[in-house]
Amino acid sequence: MSILVVGSVALDTVETPFGSCSEELGGSASYFSIAAQHFDKVNMVAVVGTDFPKEHVRFFEGRGVNLEGLQVEEGDTFRWRGEYGFELGEAKTLSTCVNVFEHFHPVIPENFKNSDYVFLANIDPGLQYEVLEQVGSPKFVACDTMNFWISGKKDQLLRTIEKVDAFILNDSEVRQLTGEPNLLKAARNILTMGPRIVVIKKGEHGALLITRDFTFAAPAYPVELLYDPTGAGDSFAGGFVGFMARCDDLSEDSLRLAVMYGTVMASFAVERFGVQRLAEIDTFIILDRLKELKKLSEFQLQLP
Amino acid sequence: MSILVVGSVALDTVETPFGSCSEELGGSASYFSIAAQHFDKVNMVAVVGTDFPKEHVRFFEGRGVNLEGLQVEEGDTFRWRGEYGFELGEAKTLSTCVNVFEHFHPVIPENFKNSDYVFLANIDPGLQYEVLEQVGSPKFVACDTMNFWISGKKDQLLRTIEKVDAFILNDSEVRQLTGEPNLLKAARNILTMGPRIVVIKKGEHGALLITRDFTFAAPAYPVELLYDPTGAGDSFAGGFVGFMARCDDLSEDSLRLAVMYGTVMASFAVERFGVQRLAEIDTFIILDRLKELKKLSEFQLQLP
Numbered sequence: 001m002s003i004l005v006v007g008s009v010a011l012d013t014v015e016t017p018f019g020s021c022s023e024e025l026g027g028s029a030s031y032f033s034i035a036a037q038h039f040d041k042v043n044m045v046a047v048v049g050t051d052f053p054k055e056h057v058r059f060f061e062g063r064g065v066n067l068e069g070l071q072v073e074e075g076d077t078f079r080w081r082g083e084y085g086f087e088l089g090e091a092k093t094l095s096t097c098v099n100v101f102e103h104f105h106p107v108i109p110e111n112f113k114n115s116d117y118v119f120l121a122n123i124d125p126g127l128q129y130e131v132l133e134q135v136g137s138p139k140f141v142a143c144d145t146m147n148f149w150i151s152g153k154k155d156q157l158l159r160t161i162e163k164v165d166a167f168i169l170n171d172s173e174v175r176q177l178t179g180e181p182n183l184l185k186a187a188r189n190i191l192t193m194g195p196r197i198v199v200i201k202k203g204e205h206g207a208l209l210i211t212r213d214f215t216f217a218a219p220a221y222p223v224e225l226l227y228d229p230t231g232a233g234d235s236f237a238g239g240f241v242g243f244m245a246r247c248d249d250l251s252e253d254s255l256r257l258a259v260m261y262g263t264v265m266a267s268f269a270v271e272r273f274g275v276q277r278l279a280e281i282d283t284f285i286i287l288d289r290l291k292e293l294k295k296l297s298e299f300q301l302q303l304p
Numbered sequence: 305m306s307i308l309v310v311g312s313v314a315l316d317t318v319e320t321p322f323g324s325c326s327e328e329l330g331g332s333a334s335y336f337s338i339a340a341q342h343f344d345k346v347n348m349v350a351v352v353g354t355d356f357p358k359e360h361v362r363f364f365e366g367r368g369v370n371l372e373g374l375q376v377e378e379g380d381t382f383r384w385r386g387e388y389g390f391e392l393g394e395a396k397t398l399s400t401c402v403n404v405f406e407h408f409h410p411v412i413p414e415n416f417k418n419s420d421y422v423f424l425a426n427i428d429p430g431l432q433y434e435v436l437e438q439v440g441s442p443k444f445v446a447c448d449t450m451n452f453w454i455s456g457k458k459d460q461l462l463r464t465i466e467k468v469d470a471f472i473l474n475d476s477e478v479r480q481l482t483g484e485p486n487l488l489k490a491a492r493n494i495l496t497m498g499p500r501i502v503v504i505k506k507g508e509h510g511a512l513l514i515t516r517d518f519t520f521a522a523p524a525y526p527v528e529l530l531y532d533p534t535g536a537g538d539s540f541a542g543g544f545v546g547f548m549a550r551c552d553d554l555s556e557d558s559l560r561l562a563v564m565y566g567t568v569m570a571s572f573a574v575e576r577f578g579v580q581r582l583a584e585i586d587t588f589i590i591l592d593r594l595k596e597l598k599k600l601s602e603f604q605l606q607l608p
Contacts, residue, residue, distance in 0.1 A: 205506060205509035205510070220521070222512065223488075224486060253606075256604075257606065290605065299561050300557055300560075301594065302561060
């Protein structure tokens with residue numbers, strides 16, 4: 001199955017207690033694509049400026065990411081600058097220059113329109129809706145968002161998520177959207193808004209997947225070499241949607257395993273700056289970490 | 305096997321967004337005992353004042369908790385008053401009246417001294433050490449602590465944990481003790497201080513057990529009826545040590561399962577004020593929740 005992702009491609013400058021990087025390839029669509037291409041063919045729709053380094057274009061193409069939908073506009077590429085403190089929790093944004101992203105409207109190329117699996121990365125929910133109007137009838141649409149849209153464009157966000165299968169967001173966004181501190185109750189609340197699957201990312205604390213029929217709790221992989229948390233959420237989504245597209249089976253077992261593949265891809269993403277680590281791993285390395293996670297969280301029932 | 309617990313017995317007054325309780329039976333030794341007595345015989349050493357209600361004595365005795373080591377001193381019982389905000393995270397202590405606890409020194413009754421399993425609940429690490437000097441050679445000693453002792457009596461705490469098998473503490477305490485934000489690295493650091501098992505309680509995010517040989521990550525049970533988090537950690541310890549004593553087997557499989565029993569007991573504790581819920585459940589209800597947790601966190605490996 002092919003996967004369509006619509007999101008941002010950016011040049012990130014990041015400082016962490018372990019080092020810094022400058023103008024590193026980043027953005028939600030980049031992390032998602034490089035994670036998801038390990039599983040299936042990825043079609044990307046995004047925008048960059050005329051300053052976007054050709055090496056990044058070659059990098060994506062070399063990984064089989066179809067860039068037919070990458071608009072190149074006169075001006076500069078989206079740039080983000082942020083830093084992380086000692087505990088590597090939430091990023092502190094130092095500057096965001098949207099540049100060519102300001103007037104971005106996703107245009108889905110004709111041969112992307114029948115993508116069966118769609119990921120609406122974290123962009124303006126109005127633009128996410130524009131994507132949904134252009135695609136046919138995908139089998140599975142997943143959607144991300146952020147605090148900025150929940151507070152600023154809630155109506156448009158609600159209109160978008162009404163039409164998606166899976167809403168992937170982090171714990172603080174779940175609480176912000178619903179006003180409910182209990183994550184399970186909050187997720188049940190979101191299930192009445194349209195999505196039939198809610199995936200809650202909890203960073204170093206793992207993830208929850210909640211449907212009307214079952215709940216799945218995944219531990220995080222305890223990353224010892226945590227280097228740069230940027231992109232962990234989009235890499236999670238890349239593993240999650242990537243695996244769903246690859247197995248093309250929406251069963252409970254597949255959804256559980258998809259969360260684990262998401263967890264695995266996020267754990268690799270944070271081991272280096274940018275998408276470097278995601279790009280250098282292969283399927284055997286991914287499967288080894290999955291097995292490690294299985295062992296990490298396994299216990300045998302026995303009566304005392 | 306019999307279990308020795310040394311800790312506090314208190315009368316708690318708690319306010320949460322869902323209600324309040326006044327002079328409810330609480331304290332670390334109470335939560336631990338009522339959780340652990342589902343698994344094995346519990347011997348308690350603690351102190352109460354002459355005002356301690358007889359009904360609580362009868363309650364413990366009715367649950368088979370041996371109170372031979374419960375000192376009754378002239379004066380008032382330890383009282384704690386606290387409240388929880390909307391998110392039910394950390395308690396805000398409104399007042400602590402140590403009362404008879406101020407001059408407490410644990411005296412281990414002769415027929416408790418050969419207890420094979422010992423839990424040093426959160427009390428002054430100097431007193432925890434006094435316990436270790438009085439007991440014979442237990443098979444397994446677990447120990448808890450809190451931020452107050454880490455900052456105020458670190459030397460004494462280090463002297464105590466040098467002699468314990470398992471150190472059970474929460475994530476912020478792990479970071480405080482080691483100065484290391486990465487939990488896995490911090491736990492490895494603690495493994496050089498004496499304990500061969502570190503158990504990190506992460507509240508609603510589950511628990512980690514780390515030894516030199518393996519790491520186990522347990523999800524929390526997603527409690528929908530979270531009512532009062534007081535005592536969750538001690539109830540966890542009660543399930544953990546209780547199961548270890550019952551199976552009397554220090555293998556990796558048992559340790560993993562013990563963390564799950566701890567998780568189960570903590571999940572019950574928070575569903576009501578005080579030890580009420582822990583007291584009303586039985587083994588079948590405990591096993592049902594354990595099976596539910598197994599299902600919650602289970603996934604089948606399959607190639608994409």
